[in-house]
Amino acid sequence: GHLDLASSSIHFTSRQMGVPVDGAFRRFDASLAFDPEAPGKASGQLRIDLASVDTGNREANEEVVGAQWFDVKHHPAADFELRQIQPQGAGRFQVSGVMRLKGSNQPMTFNTRLVASGKQAVMEGSFVLKRLDFKVGEGIWGDVGVVANEVTVKFHLVLGP
Numbered sequence: 539g540h541l542d543l544a545s546s547s548i549h550f551t552s553r554q555m556g557v558p559v560d561g562a563f564r565r566f567d568a569s570l571a572f573d574p575e576a577p578g579k580a581s582g583q584l585r586i587d588l589a590s591v592d593t594g595n596r597e598a599n600e601e602v603v604g605a606q607w608f609d610v611k612h613h614p615a616a617d618f619e620l621r622q623i624q625p626q627g628a629g630r631f632q633v634s635g636v637m638r639l640k641g642s643n644q645p646m647t648f649n650t651r652l653v654a655s656g657k658q659a660v661m662e663g664s665f666v667l668k669r670l671d672f673k674v675g676e677g678i679w680g681d682v683g684v685v686a687n688e689v690t691v692k693f694h695l696v697l698g699p
Contacts, residue, residue: 539697553686565590582620
């Protein structure tokens with residue numbers, strides 16, 4: 539299925555000096571090939587346009603696309619490639635795959651809810667990204683006492699036919 543961007547969202551929360559800071563990505567794309575009868579054959583991809591980051595603060599937006607953070611000039615997108623979906627019962631699934639961000643590849647596993655109705659499927663959940671695994675926030679920003687290493691990413695993806 540293909541993504542309905544207008545109905546979908548990707549939000550994130552990081553902590554700076556212990557205070558939660560929320561943001562969102564405005565442009566992303568996703569595809570999912572999933573047959574509930576054969577979950578092992580599922581495939582999918584999520585691609586996030588990192589330059590579309592919106593922290594709600596213009597200066598922060600300019601900082602976070604720079605070399606020490608996302609370095610969008612050299613790494614314009616984050617890609618998650620879905621490798622496996624394992625049913626957990628009651629519309630819940632464990633998703634495994636590989637996240638590519640800023641030149642680093644890291645395996646990731648997280649839980650998601652998948653609700654299919656008619657020709658539409660809604661996939662939602664969250665995962666925790668350790669930003670230093672991807673060299674996001676280098677130099678003075680490498681201090682996890684200033685900016686926490688864990689970033690919580692929440693997604694709500696609406697996929698059509």
